[in-house]
Amino acid sequence: MSITTTVTTSDGQSNPLRAGLQSHRIADPCTIVLFGATGDLTKRMLMPALYSLRLQDLLPSDFAIVGYSRSPWSDDQFREAMKEGIAQFAQLGHPQGPVWDDFARRLSYVSGDFDDVECYRQLQHHLETDLTEFNTHGNALYYLATPPVVFGEIVRHLDLAKLGPKDTRGWCRLVIEKPFGTDLTSARALQREIEKVFPEKQIYRIDHYLGKEPVQDLMALRFSNVIFEPLWNYRYIKSVQITAAETVGVEQRGGYYERAGALRDMLQNHVINLMTLVAMEPPVSSDADALRDEKFKVLRAVRPIPSDRLDHHAVRGQYARGEIAGAAVAAYREEPDVDVESSTETYAALKLIVDNWRWGGQVPFYLRSGKRLKRKNSEIAIAFRSVPHRLFGELGDQFETNSLVVKIQPEEGISLSFNAKYPGQAMHIRSVSMDFAYGQGFGVKIAPAYERLLADAMRDDATLFTRWDAVEAAWEVVMPVLERWQSERPADFPNYAAGSQGPPAADALLAADGDSWRQL
Amino acid sequence: MSVETIVAELHRLRETQSEGRVMGATASTSTLVVCAAGAGELAVLSESARRMAIAHGARLLLLDAGAGGSAARVCAFCGRAGGETVCCEEIALPIDAGRPASVIADVEELALPGLPCYLWWVGGELDGALLRGLGALARRIVVDTSRCSDPAASLVALDAILSRQPHAQLWDLAWLRVAPWREMAARLFDDPTRAGALTHIEAIEVESGSLAEAALLAAWIGVQLNYEISEPARSFRTGSGATVTFSHLSGGAPGEVRMVRLHAAGATYSAHVEGDCGVRLSVESEGERRSRCEPMLERSLEDVVAGALFGLGGDPGFSRALGLTARLLRA
Ligand SMILES: NC(=O)c1ccc[n+]([C@@H]2O[C@H](COP(=O)([O-])OP(=O)(O)OC[C@H]3O[C@@H](n4cnc5c(N)ncnc54)[C@H](OP(=O)(O)O)[C@@H]3O)[C@@H](O)[C@H]2O)c1
Numbered sequence: 001m002s003i004t005t006t007v008t009t010s011d012g013q014s015n016p017l018r019a020g021l022q023s024h025r026i027a028d029p030c031t032i033v034l035f036g037a038t039g040d041l042t043k044r045m046l047m048p049a050l051y052s053l054r055l056q057d058l059l060p061s062d063f064a065i066v067g068y069s070r071s072p073w074s075d076d077q078f079r080e081a082m083k084e085g086i087a088q089f090a091q092l093g094h095p096q097g098p099v100w101d102d103f104a105r106r107l108s109y110v111s112g113d114f115d116d117v118e119c120y121r122q123l124q125h126h127l128e129t130d131l132t133e134f135n136t137h138g139n140a141l142y143y144l145a146t147p148p149v150v151f152g153e154i155v156r157h158l159d160l161a162k163l164g165p166k167d168t169r170g171w172c173r174l175v176i177e178k179p180f181g182t183d184l185t186s187a188r189a190l191q192r193e194i195e196k197v198f199p200e201k202q203i204y205r206i207d208h209y210l211g212k213e214p215v216q217d218l219m220a221l222r223f224s225n226v227i228f229e230p231l232w233n234y235r236y237i238k239s240v241q242i243t244a245a246e247t248v249g250v251e252q253r254g255g256y257y258e259r260a261g262a263l264r265d266m267l268q269n270h271v272i273n274l275m276t277l278v279a280m281e282p283p284v285s286s287d288a289d290a291l292r293d294e295k296f297k298v299l300r301a302v303r304p305i306p307s308d309r310l311d312h313h314a315v316r317g318q319y320a321r322g323e324i325a326g327a328a329v330a331a332y333r334e335e336p337d338v339d340v341e342s343s344t345e346t347y348a349a350l351k352l353i354v355d356n357w358r359w360g361g362q363v364p365f366y367l368r369s370g371k372r373l374k375r376k377n378s379e380i381a382i383a384f385r386s387v388p389h390r391l392f393g394e395l396g397d398q399f400e401t402n403s404l405v406v407k408i409q410p411e412e413g414i415s416l417s418f419n420a421k422y423p424g425q426a427m428h429i430r431s432v433s434m435d436f437a438y439g440q441g442f443g444v445k446i447a448p449a450y451e452r453l454l455a456d457a458m459r460d461d462a463t464l465f466t467r468w469d470a471v472e473a474a475w476e477v478v479m480p481v482l483e484r485w486q487s488e489r490p491a492d493f494p495n496y497a498a499g500s501q502g503p504p505a506a507d508a509l510l511a512a513d514g515d516s517w518r519q520l
Numbered sequence: 521m522s523v524e525t526i527v528a529e530l531h532r533l534r535e536t537q538s539e540g541r542v543m544g545a546t547a548s549t550s551t552l553v554v555c556a557a558g559a560g561e562l563a564v565l566s567e568s569a570r571r572m573a574i575a576h577g578a579r580l581l582l583l584d585a586g587a588g589g590s591a592a593r594v595c596a597f598c599g600r601a602g603g604e605t606v607c608c609e610e611i612a613l614p615i616d617a618g619r620p621a622s623v624i625a626d627v628e629e630l631a632l633p634g635l636p637c638y639l640w641w642v643g644g645e646l647d648g649a650l651l652r653g654l655g656a657l658a659r660r661i662v663v664d665t666s667r668c669s670d671p672a673a674s675l676v677a678l679d680a681i682l683s684r685q686p687h688a689q690l691w692d693l694a695w696l697r698v699a700p701w702r703e704m705a706a707r708l709f710d711d712p713t714r715a716g717a718l719t720h721i722e723a724i725e726v727e728s729g730s731l732a733e734a735a736l737l738a739a740w741i742g743v744q745l746n747y748e749i750s751e752p753a754r755s756f757r758t759g760s761g762a763t764v765t766f767s768h769l770s771g772g773a774p775g776e777v778r779m780v781r782l783h784a785a786g787a788t789y790s791a792h793v794e795g796d797c798g799v800r801l802s803v804e805s806e807g808e809r810r811s812r813c814e815p816m817l818e819r820s821l822e823d824v825v826a827g828a829l830f831g832l833g834g835d836p837g838f839s840r841a842l843g844l845t846a847r848l849l850r851a
Contacts, residue, residue: 015715016744017706020837029711055815057703061710098797098813135711 027458029062030139036146037067048090064130078109120161138170211449254337266369299473317347322498372498378408400431521592557644559586568822574599587614624653666730679846694732704791
């Protein structure tokens with residue numbers, strides 16, 4: 001996490017004026033190639049993040065950006081679309097003036113199919129022009145912001161066009177959006193294809209949840225304080241709930257979502273990744289692999305979900321019509337590009353058990369994610385066990401167990417609840433909470449996750465990116481569920497109303513353990 | 521108004537709030553003390569101080585040495601922070617800087633007990649008993665050498681304070697204002713083919729409204745490049761024994777930096793404010809003339825002060841640069 005990189009010349013000479021500056025981790029000069037440059041992600045997230053980094057002086061001084069997509073855009077159309085995207089989504093005001101002019105000058109566009117060898121020649125030409133015009137040192141960061149079906153194809157063609165790591169004169173890195181494969185077999189096939197061209201060290205599998213400040217703070221919370229870690233085990237923790245709830249439906253992405261579903265889209269990557277951060281052992285150092293080793297070990301320790309008791313560990317749901325914030329919303333099966341008899345899950349919940357020394361197979365990790373739920377809320381909630389003996393409190397006092405909640409979005413912060421005496425003659429006990437809100441707590445603006453992750457990839461810090469072994473292990477965890485759900489049509493879909501807490505079966509999953517979900 | 525009356529007034533305010541007549545949580549996580557020496561200075565800064573108090577949940581204590589015989593005042597003000605309404609208590613206290621002991625005693629009484637206290641010291645000289653006493657109460661202190669009547673002497677005095685108390689969390693606004701210029705200077709040498717020129721610098725020129733920023737910026741470059749102080753006066757000596765001259769070109773308002781220029785091996789590397797461009801970075805030599813615009817990250821005074829008082833802290837670069845600055849200015 002705290003790798004310090006200063007700008008270094010090929011002969012090892014670095015800029016001593018950089019040492020100790022806020023931007024001392026600034027990246028090497030490079031060209032960023034955005035595959036899928038006309039898409040939603042580029043416009044809404046990537047380009048605003050890059051421009052914001054530029055304004056904060058966190059991009060290398062010598063850089064260029066090449067967009068690549070099938071739409072027949074010119075360089076100027078690309079610049080115009082990106083300018084609109086930045087104006088709309090970056091919260092930086094309208095891009096203008098010499099800084100924007102300079103940024104725009106560095107944008108160019110290649111139009112073509114991702115399997116067209118000729119287009120890769122054009123891309124090569126752009127990279128060479130950037131090298132001479134913008135002094136990019138032949139370094140390239142390829143960002144695959146395309147539908148996953150073309151990931152393999154792009155990598156193969158980069159190699160054919162001699163634009164891969166073994167042929168380029170500078171460094172060469174690949175950033176891949178999720179999902180990585182659609183199941184274990186396809187993920188392995190994709191990995192085989194990619195590793196033929198890019199060594200693991202140069203592959204950055206992005207999970208934007210990991211770029212969020214509270215998620216990183218979870219590590220700080222655990223490993224920079226003495227008050228939590230001694231309690232962080234089965235003796236004091238009763239259960240862990242990780243929630244990624246959305247109020248939005250599938251919007252314009254019905255086609256994609258039909259093939260994905262909540263398990264693949266959210267649980268297998270974002271939510272399981274969060275779980276590994278909660279459950280892992282302290283890494284031996286703050287470097288990328290030390291952390292990723294520990295995350296991987298957690299996944300190896302997850303007890304396989306038994307096929308004969310699968311329903312005791314996994315629940316799926318699909319939203320029916322309902323109401324969100326007072327407005328009527330359609331059922332999933334009524335969304336554009338969705339099959340009227342679709343059996344795709346828009347809600348998934350898992351109960352996982354970790355069999356290792358720390359968790360002793362005794363602490364359920366409840367994971368849930370769903371669309372069209374009552375409230376947008378992503379959080380990690382650690383529920384502690386009860387006190388061994390109830391000494392205080394009048395009859396009828398509600399005694400809540402301690403909980404620690406890491407709020408990821410929309411609020412970002414940490415909340416710790418504990419019991420205190422209610423003022424008065426009697427010894428009434430009430431639960432109170434201590435809240436820490438990011439931004440407010442430090443009086444600073446929180447940077448969007450993509451800013452952090454793009455900058456990290458440029459400066460070769462893979463800490464917040466997922467390594468292949470963890471991707472594979474996460475698929476192994478969910479495969480029994482995925483296979484069952486694919487082979488058995490759900491009898492009860494749709495089974496939760498839009499705007500509700502989710503399907504009743506999910507409540508039953510926790511009720512069986514005497515537990516319940518935190519209210520959304 | 522006596523301290524007892526002020527305390528009673530604060531109690532009354534709290535009661536008003538607990539009766540629900542003031543909507544919002546009372547800020548009570550720290551005390552922000554702003555001490556101004558000159559007449560009218562507080563009036564200019566009190567709005568910034570209020571916003572900082574709201575954002576960081578602080579009781580605000582305004583000490584005004586320029587207020588003449590006016591009376592103390594207690595009030596509350598509310599604002600939004602992190603989506604919530606926060607109300608802060610404000611005590612404005614005219615002080616007699618000539619009686620530091622009683623001012624310090626009052627501040628001790630009026631600061632929230634057991635909670636951190638932050639001091640923004642505006643305008644006054646740095647070698648007096650009042651700053652020493654208030655400084656001892658404060659967890660962090662911000663001063664401004666470029667507003668002192670003799671910035672060079674103030675920088676030397678500040679260095680003396682930090683040498684006596686190396687762990688003091690004390691910041692100079694002049695140093696904080698230089699932060700974006702340190703970035704700009706570094707940018708000039710990010711191109712790996714230029715980094716080598718840093719070993720051949722012959723002259724550093726800084727144009728600014730006050731000597732404080734110029735000297736701190738030059739000294740920071742000196743620290744990064746391991747310079748020592750050289751004769752003749754106000755120049756540096758490199759590790760290989762070469763002399764690097766320092767010139768302060770007067771220009772701009774107090775606190776403003778307009779340009780930094782380095783001469784090395786026949787080339788000139790400069791960053792200067794230029795209208796629409798923001799800051800123009802240029803490199804000029806016989807065979808090369810390159811320039812480009814960089815955005816200047818504008819930070820409001822309150823963001824800069826709040827960053828120093830409530831932010832991360834711990835910038836070892838400051839004490840090193842200040843040390844070299846003091847030696848440079850004494851030379
Ligand atoms: N959008 C988000 O907020 C978000 C969040 C997390 C992850 N992601 C991931 O990011 C990637 C891109 O998502 P997106 O939302 O930007 O998708 P999108 O809006 O559909 O954009 C996809 C881009 O790929 C291009 N493309 C090239 N070949 C294509 C093909 N065979 N089929 C469809 N498009 C093709 C499209 O442009 P042309 O038609 O011009 O070629 C377009 O530029 C996906 O892997 C997605 O899972 C997106």
